[in-house]
Amino acid sequence: MRFSHLLMAAIGAGLLVSSPASAQDLTGTLKKIKETGVIAIGHRDSSVPFSYFDDKQQVVGYANDICLKIADAVKQNLGLEKLEVKMVPVTSATRIPLMANGTIDVECGSTTNNLERQKQVSFTLTHFVTANRFISKKANKFETLEDLKGKTVVSTAGTSNIKQLTELNNTKNLGMTIIPAKDHADAFLMVETDRASAFVMDDVLIASLAANSKNPDDYVISKEALSVEPYGSMIRKDDPEFKKVVDTAMGNLFKDGTIAALYDKWFLKPIPPKGITLNIPMSDEFKQVLAHPTDSGDPKDYAVKQ
Known part of the structure; x- marks a missing residue:
């Protein structure tokens, strides 16, 4: 399985705790967020349990929780006292155009990371594997x-x-x-x-x-x-500085057990709005991703090693 080169480089250099970035060094998405004080998160309305509206019309879900953790990491990296999280609704048809034109900075839903989409956008580390x-x-x-x-x-x-x-x-x-x-x-x-x-x-x-x-x-x-189908959150293509911050944040979630706790919360316990338990155990494919993080869009990289 192909590891995320950026994540492994960060681990090797002991950079999993990021320090605030200086303004003059910023480019791309990080510069945009620093200047505006806003990070725009693209969300879905019915991708249960990844990103959807609850009975109070609040955006909730497994992918949404992950993206809020990413927003916290970006805030820390930029040394911001406040960071506004702007929730922007997207659909399957609009998510890539809205990412490309700068309307959203991170997409939090149920988007398959594949080689064709990687020609248009980049992906965070895989946070779920389905079929x-x-x-x-x-x-x-x-x-x-x-x-x-x-x-x-x-x-x-x-x-x-x-x-x-x-x-x-x-x-x-x-x-x-x-x-x-x-x-x-x-x-x-x-x-x-x-x-x-x-x-x-x-x-x-x-x-x-x-x-x-x-x-x-x-x-x-x-x-x-x-x-x-491996899932990841989309970010803009050719923005290595932002991807490094995002992948480092994701790597920390894997390393400290947060991702396992979030999985338990959304797939093995009652979820809103009806309190229904989906009871979907973690797959062997995803367990393998947690042990060996990857942002690969090639399905073959998710075959379980015997």
Whole structure:
């Protein structure tokens, strides 16, 4: 597995506790934040449990908690007495454009780190590893992608999932009608109301949607995995100074056990708004990431070493 070179360099140099940066040395995102006193965090509205609105319309979630820790580290690095955290809503379709044009500085959601996206943005160290699967109603007895031949299938617009689904539909001649939904909640609703036979998405997200639905037992997630999906928070490309601060902050969360505590909080304990426990144990793939941090976008780097 490829380690984050920036993180390993920081560890080797004993720089895991960062010191305030001098203003004249700043560039890119750090300079922007220093001058404005604001860090803009892109958040999702229904990516449970990563980034979503609770019943009080407050942004909460596992990725959100991680990004708030990153904001604290940036504040310390810049030697700021105050740092305003501005929460900016993003969708699957708008998250990369809003990152590129400077509207947001860090994106906190459920974004897959892959090699294609790395051409446009950079990623923090991986903070979750999931798989691309589909959810359907148990009564329909769909088990594999082949069972969806000729069916109407939904996925979320602007995601790697819908891109992969479209490619598989073409290469396997499945004849599926693929519908792009505006967000995960809308996609799940299409299955719930029988407007689509299945919803293709990261398994942790569809498990969360099913758990919070009116009749959770009505649904089943496919055992067949279409791909491995590492999650990371997006930051702007070609900004090594900011990435170093962010990766150092993430490395500290891994090292001091904070990330494990956050995982326990959001995946193994009751979460808002309904107090439902997702009960998703930490995967072997993610345990391996905690032991050997990486920002790789290559799925092969997440294969569990035996």
